[in-house]
Amino acid sequence: MRAVSIIGVGCTRFGERWDSSLRDLVVETGIAAIEDAGVTGETIDALYVGNMSGGRFVEQEHIGALIADYAGLSSLHIPSTRVEAACASGGLALREAFLAVASGYADIVIAAGVEKMTDVSSGVAADALAAAADREWECFFGATFPALYAMIARLHMRKYGTTREQLAQVAVKNHHHGHMNPIAQYHTEISVEDVMNSPLVADPLRVLDCSPITDGAAAVVLAPSEIASRYSDTPIRILASAQASDSLALHDRRDITTLDSTVHAAKRAFSQARLTPEEIDVAEVHDCFTIGEILAIEDLGFFPKGEGGIATEEGRTSIGGDVAVNTSGGLKACGHPVGATGIKQACEIVLQLRGEAGKRQVDEAEIGLTHNVGGSGGTALVHILSR
Amino acid sequence: MIGTHCKSCGEYYFPPRTLCPNCRRTGQMEEHKFRGTGTVITYTTIYSATEDFERLTPYNLAIIQLDEGPKLTGQVVCSPENMKIGMRVRPVFRILGKEGERGIIYYGTKFAPAEDAP
Numbered sequence: 218m219r220a221v222s223i224i225g226v227g228c229t230r231f232g233e234r235w236d237s238s239l240r241d242l243v244v245e246t247g248i249a250a251i252e253d254a255g256v257t258g259e260t261i262d263a264l265y266v267g268n269m270s271g272g273r274f275v276e277q278e279h280i281g282a283l284i285a286d287y288a289g290l291s292s293l294h295i296p297s298t299r300v301e302a303a304c305a306s307g308g309l310a311l312r313e314a315f316l317a318v319a320s321g322y323a324d325i326v327i328a329a330g331v332e333k334m335t336d337v338s339s340g341v342a343a344d345a346l347a348a349a350a351d352r353e354w355e356c357f358f359g360a361t362f363p364a365l366y367a368m369i370a371r372l373h374m375r376k377y378g379t380t381r382e383q384l385a386q387v388a389v390k391n392h393h394h395g396h397m398n399p400i401a402q403y404h405t406e407i408s409v410e411d412v413m414n415s416p417l418v419a420d421p422l423r424v425l426d427c428s429p430i431t432d433g434a435a436a437v438v439l440a441p442s443e444i445a446s447r448y449s450d451t452p453i454r455i456l457a458s459a460q461a462s463d464s465l466a467l468h469d470r471r472d473i474t475t476l477d478s479t480v481h482a483a484k485r486a487f488s489q490a491r492l493t494p495e496e497i498d499v500a501e502v503h504d505c506f507t508i509g510e511i512l513a514i515e516d517l518g519f520f521p522k523g524e525g526g527i528a529t530e531e532g533r534t535s536i537g538g539d540v541a542v543n544t545s546g547g548l549k550a551c552g553h554p555v556g557a558t559g560i561k562q563a564c565e566i567v568l569q570l571r572g573e574a575g576k577r578q579v580d581e582a583e584i585g586l587t588h589n590v591g592g593s594g595g596t597a598l599v600h601i602l603s604r
Numbered sequence: 605m606i607g608t609h610c611k612s613c614g615e616y617y618f619p620p621r622t623l624c625p626n627c628r629r630t631g632q633m634e635e636h637k638f639r640g641t642g643t644v645i646t647y648t649t650i651y652s653a654t655e656d657f658e659r660l661t662p663y664n665l666a667i668i669q670l671d672e673g674p675k676l677t678g679q680v681v682c683s684p685e686n687m688k689i690g691m692r693v694r695p696v697f698r699i700l701g702k703e704g705e706r707g708i709i710y711y712g713t714k715f716a717p718a719e720d721a722p
Binding site: 338340341343344347353354355356357358359360361363364367368369371372375416417418419420421422466467468469473 | 619645646647648649650651652653654655656657658660663665666667675676677678679684689700701710712714
């Protein structure tokens with residue numbers, strides 16, 4: 218296995234991009250990443266793209282060939298592969314690209330992610346997203362994604378005393394971080410009261426506990442570390458790439474309040490990187506709902522099980538705390554174009570480790586982590602990056 | 605409510621599985637009819653649903669542990685304020701959905717409170 222580095226990143230502005238199609242978004246982000254890396258089309262060996270549901274959102278499948286085509290690479294005939302793991306599709310694209318370079322099979326590889334979600338009504342979008350759950354045994358009976366996470370939240374509150382206010386504080390923090398991120402969907406700060414007074418979606422979760430429907434794309438360029446300095450003055454090493462799975466349906470889990478896929482992916486990643494959770498300076502975690510961030514910071518090992526709520530309340534996950542979590546604004550405030558999220562997380566960590574994160578820069582950030590979840594925890598990916 | 609039972613390890617499965625996750629190829633699966641009574645592990649009340657379920661809102665959804673052991677997801681028909689973790693439930697046969705005004709009607713199991721269920 219060869220060491221692998223990220224030599225370029227690009228990310229579109231996230232939000233309702235009514236002026237841009239799926240292919241426009243990919244071209245915008247691809248050009249940004251390639252320019253950042255200083256590579257030419259001819260040097261690209263392969264392309265991976267994470268996309269959850271082009272078929273449902275814009276009635277377009279075969280996204281691999283589409284993006285190679287619109288990136289102007291069709292005449293080079295490079296392999297272009299679309300990968301899917303629901304909301305973890307982007308993280309999975311990063312891992313596939315990593316494996317291609319680490320194995321020695323390819324040198325310069327692009328990992329991208331894209332989702333165009335606002336072309337359909339919110340009901341159709343909710344149904345498309347629900348396809349990441351167990352269609353026959355969860356959705357058929359009326360389950361929605363907020364409902365699954367609401368059931369996790371209620372049990373977490375019962376078992377560990379996590380409070381409704383602590384859940385709200387995740388959203389408040391991520392909006393505070395997001396308002397310093399130029400690409401974020403929301404630049405508004407919110408209060409605990411705003412969250413508590415927002416309409417119920419699935420009790421106890423309210424509208425401001427939920428990540429939004431978002432259009433966006435992101436891309437990173439990978440190279441073997443031994444040649445990375447040819448392209449970048451600040452290549453960022455990928456110290457670990459780990460993936461784990463679990464039962465598709467939430468009800469089949471060993472423990473409803475723990476994402477075992479996160480636990481196992483994190484264990485494998487920390488073992489590969491020979492690091493401990495205490496050594497992470499900055500992390501992008503999967504806060505599709507506020508309870509998702511509480512689970513993540515516990516299951517990744519940043520805080521003991523059951524203490525994620527109190528850690529959030531005490532500001533230990535804010536910029537300046539023990540570990541700065543979701544400096545981009547997370548899925549909550551930066552937005553959640555599902556296929557792009559895992560790649561956007563890597564882009565944010567790269568900016569932090571290069572010292573290019575502007576107003577939201579974490580002082581002397583050296584080691585960062587990304588955590589991307591598919592569905593209610595059927596898939597989890599963890600990557601650890603280092604300056 | 606028909607699921608499966610593995611004669612090798614004794615585990616019960618609902619929904620039914622053809623392969624026992626404990627024993628895999630050495631498992632011996634047989635059909636098992638569940639009593640359908642169980643206990644609510646956790647629940648939510650849904651106020652915003654997909655288009656197919658919007659007419660039902662608000663409705664309760666729960667993870668229920670059947671008395672034989674397996675857990676499943678299902679609706680509980682009662683007012684939201686009567687829902688609580690640990691409540692006993694029994695199965696009821698209900699319409700789950702339909703494909704438009706003139707389309708196929710889907711029937712299946714929902715649950716109702718049953719504090720008297722043994």
